[in-house]
Amino acid sequence: MAVTLIDVASAAGVSRSTASRALSGSSLISPETRAAVEDAARVLGYRPNRAASALRSNRSHLVGLVMNNLLNATFHTVAEVVQKRAAASGFQVLLCITDADPAREDDVLAMLGEHGVDGTIVIGSGRSASASNALLAQGRAVVNLIRSVKGSSASTVLADDVTGARDATAHLIELGHRRIGYIGGNEDATSGRERYEGYRLALADAGIPVDETIVRKGPFTTEFGADAINSLLDAPEDMTALYAANHEAVFGILPTLVGRGVSVPDELSLICHEDMPWLAMWQPAITVVDNGAAQLANVAMDLLFQQIKDSVEPDGRTYRIGARLVERASCAAL
Incomplete structure (x- = not known):
């Protein structure tokens, strides 16, 4: 015989309506009561009829x-x-x-x-x-x-990407860097537009013109990241720092830097946008813009x-x- 909501309510020691509210996530039910009903449903193997519930509640x-x-x-x-x-x-x-x-x-x-x-x-x-x-x-x-x-x-x-990008670039400028490379997303994406704007504003604040020869914008892919950092490293004019504003590209940037023997931060200072656990475990640990x-x-x-x-x-x-x-x-x- 199929387990019913009445069986669950009886096992949890509550009324049928309370059990129904608990399983539907009602804010009127206390956490203790919800836990008791969910435990009873789990033990009995009760599965609510979602289709019938949707018809009754229009949800x-x-x-x-x-x-x-x-x-x-x-x-x-x-x-x-x-x-x-x-x-x-x-x-x-x-x-x-x-x-x-x-x-x-x-x-x-x-x-x-x-x-x-x-x-x-x-x-x-x-x-x-x-x-x-x-x-x-x-x-x-x-x-x-x-x-x-x-x-x-x-x-x-x-996210406040303009401020995050501006703070990242300003930090590099405060450390004495003026040739700061940029790898970001395309400008049809909010983050692509706003992070580049923050980068540009920080440079302008310091009286540094944007050098488009050390700017790369492209899709949010690992492959783009590898291609972008390779092209920047092969460029005739060196950069001393890099702001990696394209998060997905970071998966291509970091291994490429290691593969080419670029020492961070001795040869290149680096800031990445958006944090993730392994950036803190990378050697050296990577400075990031945490977007919350x-x-x-x-x-x-x-x-x-x-x-x-x-x-x-x-x-x-x-x-x-x-x-x-x-x-x-x-x-x-x-």
């Missing part, structure tokens, strides 16, 4: 998480936070990877709408306004994260749940999370 308890790739360490942190926050509220997460392809992104967003997700967080190409606005029109919550989307009516959560990945994800989930649980209308505002420079051992005075 699927599904959240979509759309990402460009799984290489970026910030995206890993976002996924962990979203999963934990969703599970704590009785939601399941549908993870979708688009490879930053706008057409695939539109298809994924349409698919999530067809599956009745209650809300979606989008880390995308920045070109999905029509698809995300269609979800909003269906009464589904949407939050854009890390990349802005022109024309989107959804709220957006961004966990904070970005938590604010995005706060905004998403406000729309889902409290019926708060999205206002199209942009929320910023401050960056901070984490000094380690990869920079030296010139």
